[in-house]
Amino acid sequence: MDWECCWDRDAIAMGDCPNIREGDEDLLASRQRRILEKCCDCANFSRDLQHFRESRHPLADVFGMLHDEYRLQKNQIQSLVSFLDNKTLEVRFLHELGSVLQSSVDLEEVLSVALTAITAGKGFGMNRAFLLLTDREHAILKGYLAIGPRNYEEASQVWNEIACNDMDLQTLAQNFRQNKLSSERAKFHDILEQLSVPISSTDHLLIRALEDKHPILIEDAFHNPNVTAGLAHLLGVDTFLLMPLHSRNRRVGLIIADNCITHRRISENDMHSLETFTFPVAFAIERASLYDRLQVELSRITEAGNKLKEQQELIVRMEKMALVGRITSSIAHSIRNPLMIIGGFARSILKNTPPSDPKRDFIESIVSETRQLEGVLDEILNYSDSLYPTRDFWDVNQMVETSVRDVQELLIQRACECHFEPEITLPLAYIDLKQVSYCVRTLIVSDIDGRSGEIVRITATGHDGSIQLRIEDSQRKVSQDELDALLTPFAITHDMGTGLGLALCRTMLDKQGLPFVVIAPPEGGITYMITLPTQKEEES
Amino acid sequence: MSRLLVVDDEANIRLLYAEELADEGHEVVTAASIAEANIKLQDGAFDLAVLDIKLKNESGIELLQKLVKERHDMPVILCSAFSCYKDDFSAWLADGYVVKSGDLTELKQEIVRVLAKKAQRVKAGL
Numbered sequence: 001m002d003w004e005c006c007w008d009r010d011a012i013a014m015g016d017c018p019n020i021r022e023g024d025e026d027l028l029a030s031r032q033r034r035i036l037e038k039c040c041d042c043a044n045f046s047r048d049l050q051h052f053r054e055s056r057h058p059l060a061d062v063f064g065m066l067h068d069e070y071r072l073q074k075n076q077i078q079s080l081v082s083f084l085d086n087k088t089l090e091v092r093f094l095h096e097l098g099s100v101l102q103s104s105v106d107l108e109e110v111l112s113v114a115l116t117a118i119t120a121g122k123g124f125g126m127n128r129a130f131l132l133l134t135d136r137e138h139a140i141l142k143g144y145l146a147i148g149p150r151n152y153e154e155a156s157q158v159w160n161e162i163a164c165n166d167m168d169l170q171t172l173a174q175n176f177r178q179n180k181l182s183s184e185r186a187k188f189h190d191i192l193e194q195l196s197v198p199i200s201s202t203d204h205l206l207i208r209a210l211e212d213k214h215p216i217l218i219e220d221a222f223h224n225p226n227v228t229a230g231l232a233h234l235l236g237v238d239t240f241l242l243m244p245l246h247s248r249n250r251r252v253g254l255i256i257a258d259n260c261i262t263h264r265r266i267s268e269n270d271m272h273s274l275e276t277f278t279f280p281v282a283f284a285i286e287r288a289s290l291y292d293r294l295q296v297e298l299s300r301i302t303e304a305g306n307k308l309k310e311q312q313e314l315i316v317r318m319e320k321m322a323l324v325g326r327i328t329s330s331i332a333h334s335i336r337n338p339l340m341i342i343g344g345f346a347r348s349i350l351k352n353t354p355p356s357d358p359k360r361d362f363i364e365s366i367v368s369e370t371r372q373l374e375g376v377l378d379e380i381l382n383y384s385d386s387l388y389p390t391r392d393f394w395d396v397n398q399m400v401e402t403s404v405r406d407v408q409e410l411l412i413q414r415a416c417e418c419h420f421e422p423e424i425t426l427p428l429a430y431i432d433l434k435q436v437s438y439c440v441r442t443l444i445v446s447d448i449d450g451r452s453g454e455i456v457r458i459t460a461t462g463h464d465g466s467i468q469l470r471i472e473d474s475q476r477k478v479s480q481d482e483l484d485a486l487l488t489p490f491a492i493t494h495d496m497g498t499g500l501g502l503a504l505c506r507t508m509l510d511k512q513g514l515p516f517v518v519i520a521p522p523e524g525g526i527t528y529m530i531t532l533p534t535q536k537e538e539e540s
Numbered sequence: 541m542s543r544l545l546v547v548d549d550e551a552n553i554r555l556l557y558a559e560e561l562a563d564e565g566h567e568v569v570t571a572a573s574i575a576e577a578n579i580k581l582q583d584g585a586f587d588l589a590v591l592d593i594k595l596k597n598e599s600g601i602e603l604l605q606k607l608v609k610e611r612h613d614m615p616v617i618l619c620s621a622f623s624c625y626k627d628d629f630s631a632w633l634a635d636g637y638v639v640k641s642g643d644l645t646e647l648k649q650e651i652v653r654v655l656a657k658k659a660q661r662v663k664a665g666l
Contacts, residue, residue, distance in 0.1 A: 332621070333594070333621045333622060336621040336640055337550055337553065337621055337640065339642060340553065340556075340621075340640045340641060340642045341550070341552040341553060341556060341642075342642065343641070343642015343643065344553075344556040344560065344642045344643075344644060345552075345556060346642070347642060347643065347644070348556065348559055348560060348563075351563075367642070370642045371642065371643065374641055374642060374643075378623075378639075381622075381623060
């Protein structure tokens with residue numbers, strides 16, 4: 001019998017078999033492989049088999065049965081291989097997605113990956129996706145982010161761009177996050193704004209989908225009784241998929257996906273694949289949200305910790321200062337009583353000592369030295385007081401007037417004058433009245449100390465939320481060295497006496513954070529300037 | 541002549557006050573403690589009391605409160621080594637406050653001022 005097929009030949013040439021093409025050359029010399037791979041499906045072989053049946057050979061029917069069964073099983077195997085290949089791709093995709101989702105605690109990154117996976121061709125290939133998140137504080141399901149084209153032109157442009165760049169899923173998600181997240185949010189702002197539903201609206205389709213925990217495929221949306229006309233028109237598609245996101249029984253949010261451009265049918269398979277995908281997404285969103293809240297709490301705790309540390313340091317410092325104050329005060333008290341007794345009795349003796357008595361000079365020296373020591377003691381006590389400024393709002397005009405009145409007697413004794421013209425509209429200053437009054441008195445006294453005929457002018461003017469207090473003596477001449485010494489605690493100057501005077505003023509003002517400037521130009525004159533705030537620090 | 545009660549735990553300060561205030565024409569009675577002051581107060585009336593605040597284990601403020609309550613017609617001047625008590629609310633009950641100094645001029649002036657004020661009050665029948 002002449003056979004049409006090549007199954008009976010050990011070797012054939014190229015062209016002898018219509019099914020052998022380029023790349024199959026090794027089958028030309030391998031009869032067994034050629035029969036199994038090519039002949040069983042070849043039309044020539046089928047005809048040869050038909051001839052064999054017609055020959056009525058007893059094995060012809062059996063052979064035909066075996067051939068049919070072989071072809072059936074081969075097709076089944078091919079179908080299973082194809083199914084396996086698809087599943088392998090799906091597992092790979094989910095693995096890639098899972099790795100990114102599991103390793104990220106950045107909410108924006110998680111959302112970018114999730115939405116990119118839903119819409120990318122290499123992912124689930126949906127055209128468009130909306131993400132709605134549950135706002136527990138306000139008990140609302142709220143449109144948060146969306147991805148996809150809004151029209152055919154944009155779709156064509158975006159898909160071409162993706163096809164040209166051939167990016168993997170992770171790169172696509174990164175690209176989306178870096179370049180498109182804000183613009184996509186702005187692009188869908190109008191729809192996202194309207195996709196807000198109170199959790200209590202249990203009749204609303206979106207809330208029902210969220211509660212049901214299973215995906216819902218909506219078809220024929222414009223005529224579907226479950227879909228409000230508003231929602232159908234807002235999305236503008238007749239078929240869409242609602243996928244709730246749940247993590248440990250917590251309602252994280254909802255994804256709405258559709259094929260608004262291609263109108264490709266959403267299959268059962270699509271639904272199942274997407275349902276599998278929503279578990280890691282919901283978990284990742286929940287984790288990233290918790291991480292965000294944790295970060296906020298952490299920064300709050302860190303801030304509170306820092307404040308606590310500052311407070312602790314302040315308490316320690318204040319305790320130290322209080323101790324210094326108590327010690328200083330106690331020493332001063334121990335010294336003051338004997339000093340008072342020495343000075344008092346010396347004065348008493350002096351009263352009864354005639355001017356001609358040679359001992360009078362000695363007694364006068366005792367009186368004078370004790371007076372000076374009492375002065376030093378007052379300054380030391382004032383210094384310990386200066387450690388605790390107590391601030392409040394005070395009238396600066398009144399403060400200056402009182403301070404000038406307090407030193408009036410001394411001014412008269414020294415034939416000096418002090419002029420102050422109050423500014424009526426001056427606001428109240430936030431200061432420690434006692435300390436600033438002390439400074440004003442000290443600055444006047446220090447200026448006229450050991451002099452006569454001095455004229456001191458004081459002005460207080462308002463400037464941008466503060467008051468500028470100027471104490472000026474145009475006749476006085478002070479060198480820079482003397483000025484430095486004056487502003488140094490316990491420094492001694494030849495011409496201007498000893499003590500804490502101005503240095504104490506500077507310390508007091510520093511502690512209140514009040515700028516204190518002394519200007520003494522070489523050509524003469526001295527000006528003290530104190531800037532007083534009109535608001536508390538936290539208000540300014 | 542005014543009759544003054546001086547309460548101070550320092551013997552030399554009591555002596556100084558007695559000498560100086562006697563020179564000013566006052567009759568001065570001194571006490572070293574609150575208990576002694578109470579005894580002296582029972583002996584006769586005083587025109588004014590000068591109290592130290594920090595007595596050994598006692599407080600002149602306590603005596604001040606007692607005097608304000610029981611002898612409201614007798615003015616009191618607090619005389620202390622500490623200026624800080626000036627800001628103590630209890631110290632505001634006193635008619636005057638002087639920081640101790642070897643120069644008793646301020647104390648003497650304060651005594652004159654307070655006595656004059658008392659005399660005005662008496663004259664006004666208050």
